[in-house]
Amino acid sequence: MTFRAPIRDLAFALKTVGHPELIARAWPDLDDDTVQAVLEAAGAFADNELAPLNRRGDLEGARYENGVVTAAPGFADAYRHFVEQGWNSLSADPEHGGQGLTKAMELAVFEMVHAANMAFGLCPMLTQAAIEALTLHGTERQKRLVLPKLVSGEWTGAMCLTEPQAGSDLAALTAIARPDGNGGYRLSGQKIFITWGDHDAADNIAHLIIARTPDAPPGIKGISLFLATKFEVKDDGSIGGRNSFRPASIEHKLGIHGSPTCVMLYEDAQAELVGELGQGLAHMFVMMNAARLQVGVQGVAIAERAFQQALSFSQERKQGRATFEDAGGMIYGHPDVRRTLMLMKARIEAARGICLLTGVLADLADRAATDDERAAARARQELLTPIAKAWSTDIGVEVASAGVQLHGGMGFIEETGAAQHYRDARIAPIYEGTNGIQAMDLIGRKLRANGGETLKALCGEMALTAELLTETAELAAVGRRLAAAIAALERAADRALGADNIAALAMATPFLKLAGDVVGGWILGRQALAAAAAGADDPWLKAKGALARLYASQVLTQASGVADGLAESADDLADTPAHALAG
Template sequence: MPIYTPPVRDLQFGLHDVLKIQQSGLPGHDELDRDFTEAVLDAAGKLSAEVLAPLNMVGDRQGCRLENGVVRTPDGFKAAFEQMKEGGWTALDCDPEYGGQGMPYVLGLATGELFVSANMAFNMYQGLTHGAYSAIHAHGTDEQKQTWLPRMVSCDWTGTMNLTEPHCGTDLGLLRTRAEPQDDGSYLITGQKIFISAGDHDMAENVIHLVLAKAPGGGEGTRGISLFIVPKFLVNEDGSLGDRNGVSVGNLEEKMGIHGNATCVMNYDGAKGWLLGDLHKGMRAMFTMMNEARMGVGLQGYASAVAAYQSAVDYAKDRLQGRAVTGAKNPSGPADPLIVHPDIRRSLMDQKSFLEGARMLSLWGAHLIDKAHQGDAEAEGLISLLTPVIKGFLTDKGFETTVLAQQIYGGHGYIEEHGMSQFVRDARITMIYEGANGVQALDLVGRKLAAAGGKPITGFFEMIKSFCKDHAEGPLADDFIAPLKAASKDLQTAAMFFMERGMKNPDDALAGSYDFMHLLGHVALGFMWAQMAVAAHAALAAGGDASFATTKLATGRYYMQRQLPMTATHLARIQSGADPVMALDAEAF
């Protein structure tokens, strides 16, 4: 059975030694001292390791059931959800006006990693609710906020996002769900949505669906789309639950993974709903939820791999196979443990160096969101640029990491008894939902690079340049600064290639978009590792935890030497242009 140990020490390092959140000057951050954040993370870790992680395989094996129109969750899920609610975890970074605790988003993300690593499918119920809460909080009327948010913050009511239809996914302009206006200001919603995560379940009193639909007069394409609040049960004026609305579960999807989460076909048959935000401006309101969800999926991408990696390390230390080529390391036993072999070490170092870099990038991204919420336009532009990278790159590499962890087990990794295949199957969806990763790459190159006249990407280059200049001299120059400068130069060359060739032949840019997403991802992780190296070196100089700091530096050197050079490969692929990609006629495939 897989093991899981919450990486509280590493999260603390990221929050305090690298980000220095208590000194950030943001409102409320001055209260986030080490003792406070450690207490929060320890408590979240205890819930994750002792309650959620043991239910992970249960959820995978039992799945959800549709009985008489009601979705039943796996054994233990409902009791665990009550513990999550009672502990206030669903309200951690929500607005105190509606029952939240008002903590920064970065702390919410840190605790979120622990919950996802322990049980990704379970955490989706509250994660999607948080996204729906954010959309209503940002775009709802005062009356809507008072009606829906308090019980969504507590997760007495949970939330969903309804976009996809059987005939359209990314191309939402094709959707057919209709909204007919009524005399009382409400709308009747009719249509079918598919792939709706947490669409229904038995852990909450009500489910609040945010549904994209077309109202009369909106025209064609996405410009005609509006967003509606459509509850499972109508709500009376006194806040009590009323009649069942015209929304039902048509089916539960049979999926490759995340079996513990109910992925539903939702049928809307004249269901009563209320406009959220402006009429025919639904995409703007929905993107509030989608951008948060993409950050959350990026988190899922690496967090699901954390538990897989930990189990792989444990197995590599315990499993005896072969002898080390340099001489027996376990002479009293019949063989040496797997971990003595260089190729096993390579795999584990690939995993470890990615996961710790991904954790730091996600924490930084959350910190940028906290800054953006305080009106920092530069931070808002930068996180907008990085969101498709966090979603796309971290999920691609996160899935790859779960496969590497499974491979450590050999044939036993392919057997369900050990639980490693679940990590692979669960992680696979992260590359697909909330915008498939190819779409993330197109968004990055087609929209985000040129956004605000290119200020965000230029600002990113300047940030790295300034950092490298500040640390050009000293013990980290050769191992960290020089590789980061070289990788950043590759990234700038790729961006210049798009500028020079993209206008003449857009296919040249789009054919290289996926490579650019990974190139930028590697540079971002290299930047994170360089900052972590500075913090670790400073800790050593100050007499801190020498074992932790030296391990951090060695792991960072591995990434800079063995992973960051991939930027040159991605650049070469980008510079080959569209010709190799588009050479064949469609009939030749």
């Protein structure tokens, strides 16, 4: 099946979910025509260059031979074209060679990239995260010599955290960086699961690595952030000899076979400090948070790809007697098939809206007119980031699974391609802090940061949308159900704020899902209102209302039950040892 970039959906989402009047004030040159032109050009690249490589990348994958990693067939050429066309530098600061567009625009473009070829998109995605980290915390030398090369895409970035004994528990890492007596460091250790840690698609690779110095205190306070490049970067910007780190192997994975996931060995490698000693985790979190939002977009992207294939199949496959005659006898005419597809589409649009809104808030946190506006945007961005990452990647897996199911037995056969989307999607809930960690972050830090005031303000804004929906005849039921779901979220938040630590951790994941469901319903309600105002004669616009109604009836109606049962599991969890679950 040929992939088609969802340009109209993305343009509509950018217009409806954010704060267009504030963005227009901060980016006066970013008018509707410019947005459309950027989306169309990026969509053409995704459709024509990246999507055709997706299946071959899955089947043949990246290769490791004799200590050398080679990108999947066609990926290196595609990356060169990606860079030449300027897609790597969209939102970077013009001071470092970037185009200065919004984070939301970057996310919209990368959704199309990830949907066309998720394994490819991981490479520039991590480069974007490295750009953000060095922009905020890099030394003058790093900003002069390394950052512009990352912005241009001539070099790529890699994030190096995990060790065999230290996954999410970064306090357990053992990689060590010893001062070399000349202002630099010599770094030794092993890192695993390093996405695009080595390859042949770019001239150099900049590794951002967390490690300890010899006299560092134990735990996270002893972690610092270091930069090591595959080839030496001389003071005049030229590239010197090979640094003393290398890939030991690439992982054999469930999916994303086109992405080389490396085991990296650092053997007294030349490195330099990024930021301050002992602040490595805080500095790395800049990179991780950027990657978390991008991974949320990956969830949207792979869901979009799976949905498109399922929708196409439903219009080509004939089985049984269809109920709806407009489907020409194909399975799209079966009510449950159509319900499944519409709910897939509704969840995608909700997740897309959450991710793009989080990007808009990042933009406003940087450029809004007043200190208060910037602070409010930052607080809401931080609240929504774990939701954008976790809820959207769960949606990616759920929609990809529904895509396999809709194909029937054909979906379980690799040749149809539906299984690849499911396999590729499954890593995203694990990447950049598992979704359970995102839930703990939401309920333990982001919700409690100011006594719940940020969520309370968001609920108030969502309630205003619910009122507008109830005043629109065809959307009144959506408004009532959204209002009830908002009230349920507020009850759940009150319980979480009053809970002890164990109870809060026990309810973290269902609380995040509830929050995502409700915010997603709000996004769909806003889109339905915008579509109704734009005119009801266009079937595409009419479908926005239908999607909001279906989502409200099948998702928002569950919110009250989830909220009411949220605090009831902690005791049962505490009282159930592992042997009680064994057969």
